[in-house]
Amino acid sequence: MPLMKSWVASANSAETPFPLNNLPYGVFSTEDSDPRCGVAIGDMILDCAAAEEAGLIELSDEPVFDVPFWNEVMELGAEAWDALRARLIQLLADGSPEQAATAPLLVPMADATLHLPLLVSEYTDFYAGKNHAFNVGSMFRGPENALPPNWLHIPIGYNGRASSIVVSGTDVRRPWGQLKGPNDEAPRFAPCARFDLELEMGAIVGRASDGPITVAEADANIFGYVLLNDWSARDIQAWEYQPLGPFQSKATATTISPWIVTKAALEPFRTNTPAREKDLLPHLRDCGPMLYDIDLSVTLAPKGKPATTLTRTNYSAMYYSAAQQLAHHTTSGCPMNVGDLLGSGTISGETKESRGSLLELSWGGKEPVTLDSGETRSFLDDGDTLTLHGAAKGDGYQIGFGDCTGTILPALTDPYAR
Amino acid sequence: MPLMKSWVASANSAETPFPLNNLPYGVFSTEDSDPRCGVAIGDMILDCAAAEEAGLIELSDEPVFDVPFWNEVMELGAEAWDALRARLIQLLADGSPEQAATAPLLVPMADATLHLPLLVSEYTDFYAGKNHAFNVGSMFRGPENALPPNWLHIPIGYNGRASSIVVSGTDVRRPWGQLKGPNDEAPRFAPCARFDLELEMGAIVGRASDGPITVAEADANIFGYVLLNDWSARDIQAWEYQPLGPFQSKATATTISPWIVTKAALEPFRTNTPAREKDLLPHLRDCGPMLYDIDLSVTLAPKGKPATTLTRTNYSAMYYSAAQQLAHHTTSGCPMNVGDLLGSGTISGETKESRGSLLELSWGGKEPVTLDSGETRSFLDDGDTLTLHGAAKGDGYQIGFGDCTGTILPALTDPYAR
Structure with missing residues (x-):
């Protein structure tokens, strides 16, 4: 599989650990926001809680991203995991019709503090x-x-x-x-x-x-x-x-x-x-x-x-x-x-x-x-x-x-x- | 220390595992109630969630007993543990002025199902x-x-x-x-x-x-x-x-x-x-x-x-x-x-x-x-x-x-x- 192109420019380099092909899940906070779920894309983080609030991502009837762990998303099951990945690719892919709505929800990774991405059960x-x-x-x-x-x-x-x-x-x-x-x-x-x-x-x-x-x-x-x-x-x-x-x-x-x-x-x-x-x-x-x-x-x-x-x-x-x-x-x-x-x-x-x-x-x-x-x-x-x-x-x-x-x-x- | 007398008659026998001296903490449910915190006294259980709601026990600003585990009480610390025990002894001791208010909150143990008394962390x-x-x-x-x-x-x-x-x-x-x-x-x-x-x-x-x-x-x-x-x-x-x-x-x-x-x-x-x-x-x-x-x-x-x-x-x-x-x-x-x-x-x-x-x-x-x-x-x-x-x-x-x-x-x- 080749590199999947994103409208986030920094995600299209051969050197970034976080191209569109990756989309890993973390928990981040900034000066303005409490720890919440985010996705790394190039040198940016997509604020999933904000995307959910804006109606750009809808995984469940209840909000699942405005928490400092990915356990609630995990609880939704493998179909939801697949649906989330597909939706994130839609939002972030080069040519996405939702680029304008999504771009304001990106946070520079350099401004973010990263936290444990999950509640470790055992x-x-x-x-x-x-x-x-x-x-x-x-x-x-x-x-x-x-x-x-x-x-x-x-x-x-x-x-x-x-x-x-x-x-x-x-x-x-x-x-x-x-x-x-x-x-x-x-x-x-x-x-x-x-x-x-x-x-x-x-x-x-x-x-x-x-x-x-x-x-x-x-x-x-x-x-x-x-x-x-x-x-x-x-x-x-x-x-x-x-x-x-x-x-x-x-x-x-x-x-x-x-x-x-x-x-x-x-x-x-x-x-x-x-x-x-x-x-x-x-x-x-x-x-x-x-x-x-x-x-x-x-x-x-x-x-x-x-x-x-x-x-x-x-x-x-x-x-x-x-x-x-x-x-x-x-x-x-x-x-x-x-x-x-x-x-x-x-x-x-x-x-x-x-x-x-x-x-x-x-x-x-x-x-x-x-x-x-x-x-x-x-x-x-x-x-x-x-x-x-x-x-x-x-x-x-x-x-x-x-x-x-x-x-x-x-x-x-x-x-x-x- | 001798037996401490309770107005709950079954708690005064040398054979009961649960005299007033004991007051152990469990989680119980009945046909009418979801799992909640309770205290064993003789062959009865004092419904702590009901006692809290009735204002007979007040450990914290937030209710802590209407949950299926004792972890919230533990979180309150040793002073609260002592205060709870002292209050339970007041309520259940022989001659308690609050006997009439407390008695309706007792559930026969025979009618209760017992659950894990805590959320085991590790x-x-x-x-x-x-x-x-x-x-x-x-x-x-x-x-x-x-x-x-x-x-x-x-x-x-x-x-x-x-x-x-x-x-x-x-x-x-x-x-x-x-x-x-x-x-x-x-x-x-x-x-x-x-x-x-x-x-x-x-x-x-x-x-x-x-x-x-x-x-x-x-x-x-x-x-x-x-x-x-x-x-x-x-x-x-x-x-x-x-x-x-x-x-x-x-x-x-x-x-x-x-x-x-x-x-x-x-x-x-x-x-x-x-x-x-x-x-x-x-x-x-x-x-x-x-x-x-x-x-x-x-x-x-x-x-x-x-x-x-x-x-x-x-x-x-x-x-x-x-x-x-x-x-x-x-x-x-x-x-x-x-x-x-x-x-x-x-x-x-x-x-x-x-x-x-x-x-x-x-x-x-x-x-x-x-x-x-x-x-x-x-x-x-x-x-x-x-x-x-x-x-x-x-x-x-x-x-x-x-x-x-x-x-x-x-x-x-x-x-x-x-």
Whole structure:
């Protein structure tokens, strides 16, 4: 599919992350307006609440856009999702008869503050990148035992903490936690010394289910995707995670990009999961191309210094798709709700340069990464700004996500001082 | 403290779970009324929404009781919690000048349907009973390695699934899941064959926090307690839980009792945590008696047959209090919200007769339990009705929770049939 032309000039460049082909959904505010639903188009945001009030968009008898989340639109169901996208394309396409009515409802993105685009209902984080699982497993258990026996049969995941989800641009405070090195006699309570990123994609559940659903049903229930950084305190994790999994090591913050890129916008970029080393059981098998060809990268900028690219990889490197994760999530009858967020797991490619965490890039701290400034990093320093970038590359256009960024603040001197 | 006398006659018996000393909070509906907040007193429920409308209770400028959850009352804060309890005691105490105005607002409990008493924000399940952890660890790793190295230093917990919380009386459908026995060549997808209960208490967070809080602050932030049955699919759990913890094995359902027993009602029953085998780090240390002396038991009734008591134990058998769990939960900066629910972990006493799960009672299925009917159980059968009972025993009165019960429905023949 080629670039779709819009009368919004900035949307027609090959460089904009937000051409008419994309139309991602966010929540924005300005000096004059409270947080509300908007759609990115070039370097502008279409104020959906204003468009609804003006009668240009009519999705439901009740207004659904004058709220600081997209959950109400999701609740309307897939037909409404399709109708909204079709209507937005009508309004914003080159030659639209409604250009004159729509143009005043555009807000420059530069004047807007972006907020979390949804109310996150519950958050689940998976471990579905095979290279990542192999790398981490090799470090902890040796390469011969790297992959747990269940790994090729189910997408391993654990429940995370929805309250910790923040939008891109939110500073992240280095956490305290209980730590115990392998040679320490006793644990101590101290600031995390091995704070890390995890490069992930997040899938947003747009339709509730109450019982097991198939992979095809799960795919249909996904509303869209975001970039996701699962900040991880490796030293807290090492001490706490046996036997019941990560807990406080993953609860400080998880940052998502501000725009929900819809499944419809990503449709041309569908790609197959990799060849299966062991056949999946029927209820988890692919029902078509279910991953997406999305280029991903991570940059690290020390305070006041230029950014270095830490890694470049692609979402298609995953072993399990979000639809397979969601299907597995329902096998026990677990009810899923609108606004549930599923982290893909860290996306690492096969090469060293494509690893999705500092844990892997520095091989547990043994091979520090050298930045362009000459500094080295095994894990994150205070003041570091980490940014995830993502784009699906089309014919003369790209589908971008907007940056997923956060700056590390130093740990509190005394976490209990009031 | 002796029994407090009420003009509601049924509240003055030593046998009622709901004397004036208790006043637990629930949500009820009748043929004539939608779900709303109510307070149990003897065999009656005081309709708090009606009392608010009549001007007998005034907690806030806005009505807070004519909703199907107690979250709005919790949001008002601890002073309002105290004021409400004081006012309810005024209204319902023997000799109350407002008896005549209040009496018409009582609804017989027998005519009411009980609902979930709160909107569960997020759910965390702990593993803080030492006897349980030791028993399970012994079965899986032998008694010498039973307790993980971190166990005596932090209350181990994992995030559960809030969407799976149901109120007492809700039937529980036996789940399907991926299973693989130690001698199976490959996993298969089949109904769970080792479905189990876990006898727990649940603590309800009534005040939000955004950063680390002390144990004393955590104790102050707890609104009340419920009984909690963490239904567990042991065969699904065994295959999935390494390396990231329980997931689908715990996501079918978790049942809670219908009445939130307030911290204030339980105050006379505070008791110390057991002696510490290793000193806790300062931020997790007790700051007074923080467990409660609550007698607990579990009964199992096969379909159409009388119930057998499976176990009798006490909440004071826990190693960590809910306040310590909540404090630990915030160490990383994890934001906590009103309506968060914390499961205590399985409450097993030291003797065989006081174990809180069939996994322990039947020692992994090796020593089936014999019921009064002569049948045996290693795990739960379809049609079994499981009931948790709990009461703090005072001087001529008791503080009860109401039953926490559920009946096992057979697994679906084909979970994907529509």
